[in-house]
Amino acid sequence: MCGIVGYIGNKRATSFLVDGLSKLEYRGYDSAGIAVEKDGKIEVVKHKGRLLNLSNDLEKNPVEGTIGIGHTRWATHGEPSDANSHPHRSSKGDITVVHNGIIENYLGLRKWLKEEGYEFLSQTDTEVIPNLIDFYYEGDLLKAVVKATEKLEGSYALGVICGDDPDKIVAVRKDSPLIIGLGKDETFIASDIPAVISYTRDIYLLEDNEFVLITREGAKVLNSDGENIDKEIYKVTWTAEAAEKGGFDSFMMKEIHEQPKAIRDTLTGKISADKKVVFEDFKLTKEQLEGIDKVYIVACGTAYHAGLIGKVAIEKFAKIPVDVDIASEFRYREPLVTNKTLVITVSQSGETADTLAVLRDSKKAGAKTLAITNVVGSTISREAEHVIYTMAGPEIAVASTKAYTTQVVVMNLIGMYFGQLKGTLTKEAEKELEDALLLIPEKIEELLANKEQIEEVAKILAKEKDVFFLGRGVDFALALEGSLKLKEITYIHSEAYAGGELKHGPIALIEKGTKVIALLTQTRLKEKMISNIVEVKARGAETIGLAYEGDEIDESVFNNIIRIPRILNMVAPVVAAVALQLLAYYTAKEKNFDIDKPRNLAKSVTVE
Ligand code: F6R
Numbered sequence: 001m002c003g004i005v006g007y008i009g010n011k012r013a014t015s016f017l018v019d020g021l022s023k024l025e026y027r028g029y030d031s032a033g034i035a036v037e038k039d040g041k042i043e044v045v046k047h048k049g050r051l052l053n054l055s056n057d058l059e060k061n062p063v064e065g066t067i068g069i070g071h072t073r074w075a076t077h078g079e080p081s082d083a084n085s086h087p088h089r090s091s092k093g094d095i096t097v098v099h100n101g102i103i104e105n106y107l108g109l110r111k112w113l114k115e116e117g118y119e120f121l122s123q124t125d126t127e128v129i130p131n132l133i134d135f136y137y138e139g140d141l142l143k144a145v146v147k148a149t150e151k152l153e154g155s156y157a158l159g160v161i162c163g164d165d166p167d168k169i170v171a172v173r174k175d176s177p178l179i180i181g182l183g184k185d186e187t188f189i190a191s192d193i194p195a196v197i198s199y200t201r202d203i204y205l206l207e208d209n210e211f212v213l214i215t216r217e218g219a220k221v222l223n224s225d226g227e228n229i230d231k232e233i234y235k236v237t238w239t240a241e242a243a244e245k246g247g248f249d250s251f252m253m254k255e256i257h258e259q260p261k262a263i264r265d266t267l268t269g270k271i272s273a274d275k276k277v278v279f280e281d282f283k284l285t286k287e288q289l290e291g292i293d294k295v296y297i298v299a300c301g302t303a304y305h306a307g308l309i310g311k312v313a314i315e316k317f318a319k320i321p322v323d324v325d326i327a328s329e330f331r332y333r334e335p336l337v338t339n340k341t342l343v344i345t346v347s348q349s350g351e352t353a354d355t356l357a358v359l360r361d362s363k364k365a366g367a368k369t370l371a372i373t374n375v376v377g378s379t380i381s382r383e384a385e386h387v388i389y390t391m392a393g394p395e396i397a398v399a400s401t402k403a404y405t406t407q408v409v410v411m412n413l414i415g416m417y418f419g420q421l422k423g424t425l426t427k428e429a430e431k432e433l434e435d436a437l438l439l440i441p442e443k444i445e446e447l448l449a450n451k452e453q454i455e456e457v458a459k460i461l462a463k464e465k466d467v468f469f470l471g472r473g474v475d476f477a478l479a480l481e482g483s484l485k486l487k488e489i490t491y492i493h494s495e496a497y498a499g500g501e502l503k504h505g506p507i508a509l510i511e512k513g514t515k516v517i518a519l520l521t522q523t524r525l526k527e528k529m530i531s532n533i534v535e536v537k538a539r540g541a542e543t544i545g546l547a548y549e550g551d552e553i554d555e556s557v558f559n560n561i562i563r564i565p566r567i568l569n570m571v572a573p574v575v576a577a578v579a580l581q582l583l584a585y586y587t588a589k590e591k592n593f594d595i596d597k598p599r600n601l602a603k604s605v606t607v608e
Pocket of ligand 1: 300301346348350351352355399484603
C-alpha cells in the first residue's frame with residue numbers, strides 16, 4: 001500500500017526522499033509528502049496527486065536539511081487530500097511521522113487524545129501516532145515511540161523525527177514491511193528494497209517489534225527494552241526491476257502471495273468481539289433491511305464473479321433474494337429498480353465505466369446504493385451512498401487476484417451481516433462462518449507452500465487449445481473465475497459450465513484428450529460432480545480434479561488431482577481461487593507470455 005522512505009547523511013535529504021518515493025510508485029499512491037529536519041526545525045511539504053506535484057514544489061521551494069522522512073499514501077482512512085497526506089505532525093509538539101499500515105483502535109485513541117488536548121487536522125488513522133508519541137515524550141524520542149507502540153493495535157511501519165530530539169530517525173515495524181539501507185556515511189529507511197537499491201545493497205530486513213535508532217553514526221536495532229539486536233546484513237543480489245516485484249518474477253505472483261495479508265486486512269475491524277459484523281460506512285437497522293424488497297449485485301468481469309458468490313451468501317444466510325448482473329447488460333435493460341431496491345456495485349478500481357453508470361442510474365431511480373471497492377477516493381466510492389473497502393492494497397497485474405478474493409470475503413460478510421440483522425443466522429452458523437473466514441489466510445499460506453503440484457498440472461494445460469471448467473453451487477462461480485484467469489493470461493480458449501448443464505449441449509464438445517477441470521469443494525454436490533466427470537471421461541476427456549486434502553475420491557476418475565486445504569464449503573472458493581490463479585500463472589509462464597500485461601487488456605476500463 002503506502003510507501004515510506006527516510007534518510008540521514010551528508011546530502012540534501014529531499015534528493016533521496018523524492019527519488020526513493022519514485023521507486024515505490026509501483027505500490028500505488030494518491031498523494032506524497034516529505035518532512036525534513038534542520039537545526040531542530042521540521043518542515044513538511046505534501047500534496048495530493050502525483051509525486052510530480054511534490055517534486056515540482058520542492059524544485060521551486062527547496063528544503064534544506066540532511067535528515068528527513070517521506071511517504072506515498074494510498075488512502076485507506078479518509079479520501080486522498082493534502083490534509084490526509086503524510087507526514088503527520090503532533091498538534092502540540094513537532095513529532096512528525098510517516099506510517100504504512102492500519103491502526104485498528106484509532107477511534108478510541110483519537111477520542112482519548114482529544115480529551116488530553118490534542119487537535120486533529122485529518123481523517124486518518126495515522127494522526128493518532130505523532131500525538132500519542134508526543135504524549136509519552138520526555139526528551140527521548142526512542143523511549144516515547146516504544147511506549148506509544150504499546151498502545152497501538154493493528155499494523156504499522158513507522159519513520160519518526162522530532163525537532164526537540166534532533167539528528168535521528170526512529171523506525172519500527174509490526175505487520176508492515178520496513179527495511180534499513182546501510183550506505184557509506186548515510187542510512188536509509190524504506191518500505192521496500194527498490195527505493196534504496198541504487199544507493200546500497202546492504203540491508204537490514206526488520207522483523208516485527210524491532211526498533212531502529214538511526215543517527216549519523218549508523219543504525220542500531222533494538223528490542224523494546226532498548227537491548228541491542230545483532231542483525232545480519234542481507235546483501236541484495238537482485239536487479240532493481242526484480243526488487244520492485246519483491247523477488248517474484250511478476251506482480252501477479254507477488255499479488256497472489258499477498259492474499260493472506262490482504263484478507264487479514266479486509267477482515268480487520270469488521271467482526272466485533274461479540275461476533276457481530278460491523279461496517280464503518282454501512283449500517284442498517286432491522287427495519288431498514290426489511291424495507292428492502294430486492295437486492296441487485298452489479299459488476300464486470302472478475303468482480304461479477306465475486307457477485308455470484310455474494311448472491312449465494314446473502315440468500316443462504318439472510319434469506320433475501322438477490323439478482324446478479326453484468327453492468328453493461330443491466331444498464332441497457334429495464335431493471336426493476338425502485339426506492340426499495342439495494343444496488344451493490346462491485347469494482348476493484350472504482351472507476352469502471354459500466355459499473356459507474358449503473359450506480360448513477362440506480363441513484364436516480366431512488367435505490368439505496370452500496371459500493372464494494374478497493375480504491376479509496378475512486379469515483380464509485382465517492383458517489384455511492386455507502387462503501388465497504390476491500391483492503392487488498394494496489395493491484396498492479398492486469399489479472400485480478402487479491403482484489404477478487406477480498407471481494408468474496410466481503411460478500412460473505414454482507415451475507416452474515418444481513419443474516420444477523422434479520423435473525424436468520426443461527427449462533428452455530430455464525431460461529432462456523434466467523435471461524436472459517438478468520439482461517440482463510442492460514443489455509444492460503446498452506447496452499448502456497450505446496451504450489452509445485454499446480455506447476456505440474458500447468459505443464460499439461462500449456463499444450464492445450466481448449467479447456468473446460470465445471471462446478472456446481474459456488475464452485476460454478478469459481479469455475480467462471482478460473483476460466484477467465486486462464487483465458488486472460490494464457491490465451492487458451494476456456495469455458496466454464498455448471499456441472500448439470502453438460503448434458504444440455506456442451507458435452508458435444510468433449511473428445512479424446514479434451515482437458516476438463518472439475519471443482520469439488522462443495523461436499524453436498526461432490527457425487528453429482530463425479531457423475532459429470534465420469535460422463536466426460538467416458539467420452540475420452542482427460543480430467544483434473546480440485547479437491548480437499550484427504551477427501552476420498554476415486555482416483556481412477558481423474559488423471560490429476562490438485563489438493564487444497566480443507567475449510568468450510570462456503571468460503572472454500574477463496575482458497576480454491578488461489579489454486580486456479582496459480583494454475584493460470586504457471587501455464588502462462590510455461591508459454592513464456594507477459595503475465596502482468598496480457599495482450600488487449602487494460603487494468604481499469606474507464607470507457608464503455
Ligand atoms: C480480470 C479483471 C477484470 C476486472 C473488470 C472489472 O482479471 O481484472 O475482469 O474485474 O474489468 O474491473 P473493476 O473491478 O475495476 O471494476
